[in-house]
Each structure stands twice: as structure tokens, then as C-alpha cells.
Amino acid sequence: MKPVKVGLLGLGTVGTGVVRIVEGNQEHLSSQVGSPIVIERIAVKNSEKARDIVVDPSKLTTDPWEVINDPEIDVIVEVMGGINGTKDYILQALDHGKHIVTANKDLMALYGSEILAKAQEKQCDVFYEASVAGGIPIIRTLIEGFSSDRIVKIMGIVNGTTNYILTKMSQEGASYNDVLKEAQDLGYAESDPTSDVEGLDAARKMAILGTLGFRTNVELQDVSVKGISGVSKEDIAFAKRLGYEMKLLGIAECQNEEFNISVQPTMIRAGHPIASVNGVFNAVYVYGEAVGETMFYGAGAGAMPTATSIVADLVAVIKNLKLGVNGLKQIVPYKTKKLKSDEDIYFKNFLLLHVDDKAGVLAKITQVFAEYDVSLDSVVQQANPHNPDAEIIIVTHNASKASMNKVLRHFENLNVIRRIKSHYRVEG
Numbered sequence: 018m019k020p021v022k023v024g025l026l027g028l029g030t031v032g033t034g035v036v037r038i039v040e041g042n043q044e045h046l047s048s049q050v051g052s053p054i055v056i057e058r059i060a061v062k063n064s065e066k067a068r069d070i071v072v073d074p075s076k077l078t079t080d081p082w083e084v085i086n087d088p089e090i091d092v093i094v095e096v097m098g099g100i101n102g103t104k105d106y107i108l109q110a111l112d113h114g115k116h117i118v119t120a121n122k123d124l125m126a127l128y129g130s131e132i133l134a135k136a137q138e139k140q141c142d143v144f145y146e147a148s149v150a151g152g153i154p155i156i157r158t159l160i161e162g163f164s165s166d167r168i169v170k171i172m173g174i175v176n177g178t179t180n181y182i183l184t185k186m187s188q189e190g191a192s193y194n195d196v197l198k199e200a201q202d203l204g205y206a207e208s209d210p211t212s213d214v215e216g217l218d219a220a221r222k223m224a225i226l227g228t229l230g231f232r233t234n235v236e237l238q239d240v241s242v243k244g245i246s247g248v249s250k251e252d253i254a255f256a257k258r259l260g261y262e263m264k265l266l267g268i269a270e271c272q273n274e275e276f277n278i279s280v281q282p283t284m285i286r287a288g289h290p291i292a293s294v295n296g297v298f299n300a301v302y303v304y305g306e307a308v309g310e311t312m313f314y315g316a317g318a319g320a321m322p323t324a325t326s327i328v329a330d331l332v333a334v335i336k337n338l339k340l341g342v343n344g345l346k347q348i349v350p351y352k353t354k355k356l357k358s359d360e361d362i363y364f365k366n367f368l369l370l371h372v373d374d375k376a377g378v379l380a381k382i383t384q385v386f387a388e389y390d391v392s393l394d395s396v397v398q399q400a401n402p403h404n405p406d407a408e409i410i411i412v413t414h415n416a417s418k419a420s421m422n423k424v425l426r427h428f429e430n431l432n433v434i435r436r437i438k439s440h441y442r443v444e445g
């Protein structure tokens with residue numbers, strides 16, 4: 018049987034995993050697709066580099082265009098990363114009628130709609146299962162598993178680096194800076210960790226999940242983002258005392274065809290299934306109108322989990338090739354984009370205020386909440402031997418984001434409040 022020929026762009030950790038799975042599972046794979054799968058050409062940065070897999074050197078090239086323009090190649094697997102140059106390779110490959118499998122969340126979050134439109138025009142597949150939550154098959158689940166339901170809410174722990182840091186802080190009472198340093202030393206966190214710790218990586222993944230879940234074109238600028246660099250060990254201790262875990266949660270909600278997506282450190286009730294997702298693991302919780310609660314858990318990164326998703330996409334492309342249905346199952350968002358206004362975004366809030374310790378202070382504070390119609394769930398004042406101010410911990414009931422913003426602005430000018438020490442969204 019004629020083999021299906023694959024061009025690989027990139028042979029780093031994930032690319033190596035792809036070669037291992039395609040070669041190691043060849044019998045299992047070819048029995049599913051009805052022909053052998055051959056990695057025909059591989060674009061690498063350095064063809065001389067020592068690698069821990071054996072690759073026929075004649076397959077290697079340092080020029081990605083040689084792979085893109087090779088008429089023998091049916092499918093391009095892109096695992097080189099990057100945005101603008103990589104986009105050009107992918108668009109050109111689609112122009113040549115080649116199908117694409119990519120793990121590139123940055124590219125799909127920024128240019129997914131353009132790439133998918135081109136794919137549809139050329140009747141090609143573009144699959145990107147590995148771009149969100151590595152080894153968890155969440156993209157296929159949202160497209161196919163939820164095709165009959167209406168998704169109301171998606172909550173994701175979609176960044177392993179930040180989940181590792183918050184887990185360590187929670188379990189060991191350690192500070193953010195100490196755990197970040199340790200994570201960098203162990204190779205879990207990048208030397209420039211900004212994209213992970215400031216929530217951008219998670220925001221890109223949530224934009225992809227929101228687009229698929231809500232069938233509308235979510236762009237990165239639609240996602241409000243706050244990272245974990247301001248989370249202190251004291252905040253985590255307060256969260257635990259109140260029965261919550263601190264997690265960097267991506268939260269996407271859709272009601273009445275209007276949606277809201279955010280990424281922020283969130284206090285999540287300890288009994289919630291996503292609260293127990295620890296270390297570098299990822300999880301995506303999806304609430305469907307008909308199905309109710311579901312949750313998907315697994316490795317969010319790493320060579321073999323990510324390669325598993327990539328090769329599963331490759332199998333899907335080849336099955337479509339055999340059936341002659343490539344390009345027919347693209348989810349091109351069809352709903353008009355409607356973002357919720359701050360008046361319609363509701364959640365609970367945790368506030369830690371440092372205030373003057375004198376009569377009437379609490380009354381002034383609660384009066385502000387009343388003025389903006391924010392109802393309180395609990396209020397605790399505690400003495401702190403290290404702090405001459407009084408510490409007031411407040412958890413609100415569900416309040417609109419607009420009202421809470423007014424409360425916070427008012428607090429900034431209220432003379433009895435020394436500082437708004439912490440403010441977090443509360444879930445569950």
C-alpha cells in the first residue's frame with residue numbers, strides 16, 4: 018500500500034517524541050489508517066546536532082521550504098514553534114494542498130481564524146490538539162464530544178508551570194520567588210518565565226478553547242489576564258483557612274450567546290474537582306447545559322504526551338484522506354461575537370484590607386458595599402502581631418464586576434483603608 022508521507026518541521030523534544038511514536042507504533046498506526054506512515058523529510062536548525070534518536074541524515078534539511086515544497090509530502094507536522102515565519106510556512110503548505118498538524122498555541126490563538134479559512138478554501142485539514150493541555154484530548158472533545166450540547170462554562174488549569182508553583186507554595190508554605198527559582202533550576206520554568214507566570218500562555222489556550230466551545234471567534238484581546246506574580250504565601254494561607262485552593266484558572270462563560278473569558282489567580286473551593294489538580298498537571302472542566310459537569314485531566318506538556326496528541330491528529334488527517342473528506346470538519350466559528358459587559362459578569366470576591374484599627378471603620382467599609390449593592394458572605398477581622406493595622410478579610414456573594422470595580426475605586430479614596438492588600442475571584 019502506498020505510504021502516507023509526512024514532513025516534520027522541528028526535531029526538538031516534541032519532534033523527537035513524534036518520530037518515536039510514529040516509528041515505535043507503526044503497526045498499530047498503519048492498521049488504523051490502512052497504509053504505512055513515513056516521516057519523509059525533517060527541517061531542523063542544526064543537522065549536525067547529536068540526538069537521542071537515530072534519524073537517516075538524508076532526511077534532514079535546514080531549509081523548511083524544502084519540506085513545504087516537496088511534492089511527495091501529504092501532511093506537514095509543525096513542532097518548531099514561532100509565529101510569523103511559521104505562519105508563512107503553514108499558509109504556503111496549505112496553498113500546496115498539504116494538511117497541517119500543529120502544536121503551536123501561539124500561532125493558533127493569534128492567526129487560527131486566518132489559517133482555518135485558508136484550510137477550508139483549499140479543502141485541507143488543520144488539526145491542533147496538542148496546542149492546548151498537551152496530552153489531554155480536549156480539542157476533539159469540545160468539537161465532537163460536545164457537538165450535541167451547549168457549553169456554559171469552561172474552567173482550565175492549562176499552564177503547568179504556574180500550577181507547579183502554586184502547588185508548592187500551598188503545600189510547603191514557600192514564597193513565590195523561592196518556588197519560581199527552584200522551578201527554573203529544575204527546568205520546569207523558563208529562564209524568562211513571563212509568558213507563563215503572567216498568564217499569557219494560559220490566555221492563548223483559553224482563547225482557543227473559547228472559540229471551539231462557544232463557536233465564536235475569540236481573540237486574545239478578548240481574554241482579560243492577570244498572572245500569579247503578585248500571589249503571596251499569606252494569600253494562599255488565607256485561602257486555605259477559608260477552605261479554598263489558589264489556582265491560576267482560565268474561566269470561560271457563555272450565557273444568552275454572550276461570553277466572557279478571563280485568566281486569573283482564583284480561590285477555588287477545596288472540594289471542587291479542579292482544586293485537587295496539582296503539580297505540573299493540567300485539567301479542563303467543562304459544564305454543558307445538558308451533560309452537566311465533566312472534567313479532563315492529564316499531562317499538559319512533555320515530549321511523549323504532546324506527541325501522542327500530534328500523532329492522533331496525524332491519524333485523523335490520514336483517515337480523512339482515505340475517505341476523501343479532508344477540510345470538511347473544520348470548526349470555523351459561525352456565531353457573531355458578543356462579549357459580556359462588566360455589568361453582566363458575576364462572581365464572588367475575596368478581599369484583604371489593611372485598615373485603621375479604630376471605632377466605626379467596619380461600618381464605613383460595609384456602607385460602601387451597600388452603596389454599590391454588593392452583598393457580603395463573610396467578614397473577619399484579625400490581629401496580626403507583625404502588622405499594626407487591622408486586617409479585614411471579606412468574601413462577597415456573587416457581585417457584578419462593574420459593581421466590584423466601583424467598590425475598589427471607592428476604597429482607594431477611603432481614608433480608613435491603608436491598602437487593598439489582595440483581591441481575588443472566588444469560585445465554587
Ligand code: HSE
Pocket residue numbers: 151175176177178179213218317318
Ligand atoms: N509553558 C507551558 C506550561 C507548556 O507551563 O504549561 C505547555 O504549553
